[in-house]
Amino acid sequence: MTGLDTNVIVRFLMKDDADQAALATKVFAELTSAAPGFVCREVLVELVWVLQKIYRLPRSDIADAIEALLGAREIVVESADKVAVAVDRLRKGGAGFADHMIVLAGQAAGCQATVTFDRKAGVLPGMSLLDAVSDH
Secondary structure, eight states, X not given: OEEOOXXXXXXXXXXXXXXXXXHHHHHHHHOOSSSOEEEOHHHHHHHHHHHHHTSOOOHHHHHHHHHHHHHOTTEEETTHXXXXXXXXXXXXXXXXXXXXXXXXXXXXTTOSOEEEEEHHHHTSTTEEEEEEEEOO
């Protein structure tokens, strides 16, 4: 198994640097179901952030990209079941992908609630908004 960092996935998806895109594409082409690539949760959270903030992609395009990773036989996505739920929620708007991943991780760990100051995240089931509110 080969771990895939965010920047490799970004170059593969965006093809905005010809040399790095070629190398990333080669890595992806060599992955197989017997020797897959591994994408951890942190890479996915960072990937969504980069695609939203740097590349200004709409949520639907980002969700499509993550779903493609989830569906690839050659890719193992950490916590794929939670990622699929977070992607579905991302498509619907509101809180961000990271917020959904955080609440899902807390629920899986048995947390009664995850406390936050973030108003958007605070409305999620499993989150609890603290009194002093902000956007982050």
